[in-house]
Amino acid sequence: MSPFWSAWISIITLGVIFGCTALLLKTRKGEVFKDATEETTGHTFDGIEELDNPLPSWWFQLFMGTVVFALVYLVLYPGLGNFKGVLNWTSTNQWEEEIQHANNVYAPVFAKYAALPSEELLKEENRAGLLMGQRMFANNCSVCHGTAATGAYGFPNLADKDWLYGGSADTIKHTITNGRTGSMPAWGSVLGEAGVRDMASYVLSLSGTADLDAEAIARAKPQFQALCIACHGSDGTGTQALGAPNLTDKIWLYGGSYEKIAHTIRTGRAGSMPAHKDLLSENKINLIAGYVYSLSNKDK
């Protein structure tokens, strides 16, 4: 705050407090000089006269109490311009103290799980670790993957057994820690529009869709072997090291209609899972990974 505005606010604040005090003391004069007065203010109505009595003492004390409270408050807390108050309280300080407190309270809880492999959380009797993982998932991951981790268009389902990068607890942990970026090149300019449409038919045929144009499939097959197998494998089952999805299983990240698949092939895709190593501690990632792992391993 600029010196002008802090002076402005300080003057108004103190002015109001001292003004009220002066008014209170002035109206008390009757009480100081005599207990009660027979004098009237001069107002009469229907034979009823208004007496010029001072404020009752309890009322006066109450007002003085608020004045004292205001002054003490101004000394303790920030309020007068740039004066920080003798307690040196700020909202940042308070926030930092609360974080410190939370860390002190939860550190032992997390420490208990630090040495426990994520898979072991499933075997815990009361499932406390999994529940903590679930809460943290809701806070950090559900915006993209959904509250039940079942995913959405472009965001993979984490509750099934189909994995882009692999579903072991360690792989999941690696994904969360370092993030992932899928990289499916655009083939529109390589294949041309007719080639893209042929290829979409071929891709659909891999997961057993019937009623496709057999000639288109025959035309696209050699192209697939030349252009796509490096990532998706010669049988189309994908490569987890590259995050290249299995194209034979009817599970689609970007939709399984003919047009959606043609679009994917034409323009490419680059799904991005953000790295969480700077956002979450290792212990938290451990618990979240355990929760995600548990979703597709309920039977264990």
Ligand code: HEC
């Ligand atoms: C901003 C959105 C976003 C957030 C937040 C996010 N993810 Fe993801 N996640 C993605 C996307 C997109 C992918 C797919 C990446 C790709 O296409 O290669 C992904 C992929 C994954 C995968 C790999 C799935 C597989 O099949 O191999 C896992 C596991 C995962 N996320 C877990 C998490 C967890 C746990 C969190 C919370 C700590 C989280 N994600 C937060 C967007 C997000």
Ligand code: HEC
């Ligand atoms: C450089 C490796 C690479 C090559 C080459 C490649 N792909 Fe992909 N493809 C990927 C990756 C990685 C993804 C997942 C993209 C993502 O996660 O955002 C993908 C996704 C797809 C999808 C979407 C799958 C879904 O579940 O929605 C289709 C369809 C596809 N590729 C078809 C092809 C075809 C056809 C070719 C050859 C013309 C091809 N890809 C070549 C890496 C590749």
